[in-house]
Amino acid sequence: MHVEDLRLTFPGSEKRMFNDVSLSINEGEKVLLLGPSGCGKSTLLHVLSGVIPRSVDVPMRAESIDVSDSFGYVFQDPDSQFCMPFVDEELAFVLENLRTPREEMKGEIRRLLSEVGLELDDPHTEISTLSGGMKQKLAIASALALRPDTLFLDEPTSLLDEGSTKSVWKTLKEICLDKTLVIVEHKLDHVLNIIDRIILFDSNGTIMADGAKEWILKHYKETLKTLGVWYPGAWEEYLSSRQMREIPSFGPVIARMEHFKGFIQKNEKIHLPHASIRKGEWIAITGRNGAGKSTLLHSLMKFIYTSGTYEINGIQMKGKKIPQECAFVFQNPELQFVTHTVYDESAYSYRLKNLNEESVERNVHELLQRFNLCSFKEHHPYSLSLGQKRRLSVAASIVPKKEILLLDEPTFGQDAHNTFELIEMLLELQREGVTILMVTHDVSIIQHFATRIWTIEKGRLVQDVDVEVVRSEAL
Numbered sequence: 001m002h003v004e005d006l007r008l009t010f011p012g013s014e015k016r017m018f019n020d021v022s023l024s025i026n027e028g029e030k031v032l033l034l035g036p037s038g039c040g041k042s043t044l045l046h047v048l049s050g051v052i053p054r055s056v057d058v059p060m061r062a063e064s065i066d067v068s069d070s071f072g073y074v075f076q077d078p079d080s081q082f083c084m085p086f087v088d089e090e091l092a093f094v095l096e097n098l099r100t101p102r103e104e105m106k107g108e109i110r111r112l113l114s115e116v117g118l119e120l121d122d123p124h125t126e127i128s129t130l131s132g133g134m135k136q137k138l139a140i141a142s143a144l145a146l147r148p149d150t151l152f153l154d155e156p157t158s159l160l161d162e163g164s165t166k167s168v169w170k171t172l173k174e175i176c177l178d179k180t181l182v183i184v185e186h187k188l189d190h191v192l193n194i195i196d197r198i199i200l201f202d203s204n205g206t207i208m209a210d211g212a213k214e215w216i217l218k219h220y221k222e223t224l225k226t227l228g229v230w231y232p233g234a235w236e237e238y239l240s241s242r243q244m245r246e247i248p249s250f251g252p253v254i255a256r257m258e259h260f261k262g263f264i265q266k267n268e269k270i271h272l273p274h275a276s277i278r279k280g281e282w283i284a285i286t287g288r289n290g291a292g293k294s295t296l297l298h299s300l301m302k303f304i305y306t307s308g309t310y311e312i313n314g315i316q317m318k319g320k321k322i323p324q325e326c327a328f329v330f331q332n333p334e335l336q337f338v339t340h341t342v343y344d345e346s347a348y349s350y351r352l353k354n355l356n357e358e359s360v361e362r363n364v365h366e367l368l369q370r371f372n373l374c375s376f377k378e379h380h381p382y383s384l385s386l387g388q389k390r391r392l393s394v395a396a397s398i399v400p401k402k403e404i405l406l407l408d409e410p411t412f413g414q415d416a417h418n419t420f421e422l423i424e425m426l427l428e429l430q431r432e433g434v435t436i437l438m439v440t441h442d443v444s445i446i447q448h449f450a451t452r453i454w455t456i457e458k459g460r461l462v463q464d465v466d467v468e469v470v471r472s473e474a475l
Contacts, residue, residue, distance in 0.1 A: 001025050001048055001068050001150070001180075008043065008052075008060040010383060015375070017043055018205045027149075030181040030194055032213070035201030036227050037387030037415045038376075041184040042076055044205075045152045048182060049073055068150040068180070072143030076154040076184075076386045076413065077332070078135040087113075087130075087138060088123035094145040112141040115175070117167045129264070132159040132331050132409070133289030140168060150180040155386070157187060158412040159331070161288050161441045165190055186415060188230050202227060228417025235444045238420050248430060248451065251279030254325075254403060255435075258309035262299030269304075270295045272461045275454070277404070282426070282436040284450035292459040293439040294331055297406045300437070301328050312404070327402040331409050331439075333393035334382060342368070342384070342392055343377040349399035363399075370425065371395045372418060387413040394422065398429065405429065407438040411445070423449060 002024035008017045017040045025031050025048070033041045046052040050067040053060060075081045084090040091109045100108060109123055118137040127135065136159050143151060151172075157165040169190045172181075176194075185191050198216040200209040200223070208227075209220050217224075217231065224231040255277040262270040270292045277283065285293050299306050302322050310317045312325050330336050339345045346367050350360045368374045371391040376384060381392055394410055405426075411419045423445070426436055440446065446453060447467075455463035 001066055003047060003062050003065045005063040006047065006060065006065075007062070008040075008047070008058060010058060013379065013383070021205065021207060023199060023207065023210065025180060025182060027180055028178060029197060030176075030183070031197045031199060032183050032185065032188075032191060032195045033201065034198050034216075034224075034229055035205075036203050036229055037391075037413070037418055038385045039201045039203050040205035041201065042154050042385060045073075045154055045182060045184060049150075049152050068148075070146075070149040071152060072146045072148035072150075073152045074136075074139050074143050074154060074156045076158070078132070078139035079332070081139055081142070082127055082135075085126060085128070086123075087118075087120060087125045087127055090127065090138065090142055091123075091145055094142055098146070108145075112145055113138075115144065115171055116141045117164055117171075131290040131294060133161065133164060136160060137164070137168070137289070140172075144175070148179065150182070151176060153181065153183045153185070155184055155186065155413055157185070157190065159289070159409060159441075161286075162443060164289055165441075169194065186230050186413065188232060192232070200224075200227075200229075228415050230416045234416045238416070239444075239448060248280055248282075250281055250451075251433065253277065254279045254313055256309065256311045260299070260308040260310050261306060262295055263305045263307070264295070268459065270299055270456070270459050272296070272308075275461060275464060277435055277437070279403070279435055280430055280433050281452055282430055282438070282450050283452045283454055284446045285437060285439045285454045285456060286441070286446060287456035291456040293456050294408050295459070296454075296456060296461075297328065297408055297437065297439060300406060301326060323404075325403040327397045327400055327405050329393050329397045329405075329407045329410055331412075333386075333389040336393055336396070337381040337389075340380055341377065342373055342379050342381060345381055345392060345396050346373075346377075346399070348396065352400075367395050367399070370421070372421075385413075387415065387418065390414060391418060391422075398425070402434070404435045404437065407436065407440075409439055409441070411440065411442055 004022045005020045006018045033044060035041055048067060049071055052058045082090055084093050088109050091112055092105055095105050095108055116137040118134060136156060140156055157168050173194045183191055192213060195213055198213050199207060200216060200220060202208050209216055221231060253276045257272045257275045260272040261268050287293050298304050302320055312323055317323050337345055339348055343364060346364045347360050350363050368377055373392060381389060390413055410422060430436060450467050453465050453467060454461055
């Protein structure tokens with residue numbers, strides 16, 4: 001496949017996404033598209049696959065373009081590619097189009113689910129009830145079901161736990177030996193043993209380097225740092241550049257749960273037999289995909305029906321009223337956008353405080369600068385890349401300065417620069433006394449920044465440990 005002199009501009013945007021970009025990918029190559037968040041990697045996948053302009057009408061021009069006739073696509077947001085309401089029906093839809101005999105479908109569906117590690121008691125499960133990570137596995141299974149010659153993978157494991165991430169990439173490596181792979185992925189450690197070539201982009205979508213992975217990583221390491229993208233050893237260098245972190249002193253208990261449960265359609269989905277939260281803590285919530293981590297946060301926000309004791313500052317949280325002491329960042333950032341521009345989304349909470357427009361403008365400018373979104377202030381939030389949407393959702397959520405900040409996978413889809421910026425911002429909030437509860441699979445965040453770890457298994461809090469105790473026992 002190839003594209004020559006590609007130019008593309010999204011409607012309503014003054015910024016051209018690509019300016020005469022040309023590249024070719026040979027049959028059987030395994031290629032990683034690498035660049036900072038928002039540089040156009042996902043858009044290029046859409047072009048190379050023909051999604052743009054065949055399915056999505058975007059103004060573009062190219063001297064020549066040749067796309068694959070046989071391809072599978074795993075989108076950054078798995079919800080955007082499902083056609084059917086149930087897991088087995090989604091896979092059956094693909095198999096029917098391949099004219100798979102009906103008597104073979106049940107076995108083929110179970111094989112595909114097993115291949116990606118999606119464990120379900122019954123394949124006839126509603127997709128809407130799956131966790132984000134489980135949906136990613138289903139999206140991968142649907143793409144593999146096509147038996148394509150080319151696979152386009154856009155952050156296919158961003159919501160998966162560490163074990164599932166390793167398993168999925170191992171599966172892809174084994175079954176895609178003869179396939180062409182074009183990958184967008186921030187977790188480089190898991191793809192470097194699969195890919196043979198890296199195409200490196202700057203923030204404007206211009207190709208800066210294109211070559212064998214070893215050559216790019218060796219000769220462009222400083223460029224990778226400058227661009228703020230992930231590279232081997234990025235975490236280690238960031239941690240070594242910081243001063244030794246002081247163990248924060250925590251305040252009094254501000255939240256307490258006893259036999260606290262969350263329900264979806266009258267079914268118990270999460271249970272905390274006993275838990276308490278102190279002011280200024282950073283609690284990492286971990287567990288396998290589908291364990292109930294996001295449901296726990298939804299329960300604490302009273303988005304779903306709950307029972308048992310749940311107190312904040314000694315006051316029982318009753319009924320369906322959202323606790324005013326809590327701010328929340330969804331796993332899917334689009335769920336919380338309420339305005340039509342990035343600027344207005346950032347200004348929303350400031351305006352609720354009845355600030356004059358001059359103060360609002362000053363605060364919003366500082367906020368957008370901090371989250372690298374200034375050049376997108378007039379864009380609709382839905383038009384941003386997933387990484388930019390995530391940053392906007394976090395930025396808008398921290399404005400009210402609530403006592404407790406609940407974050408559901410806030411670093412997925414983020415490049416290194418924005419991940420480290422977010423961590424520094426959260427540390428600043430923690431120093432100011434804000435309590436952080438973060439669902440995350442990032443081992444580095446858990447090990448180096450969390451003060452406590454909650455482990456969720458099968459909808460139950462099974463472990464609550466102090467990170468300092470774990471570190472001291474490891475020495």
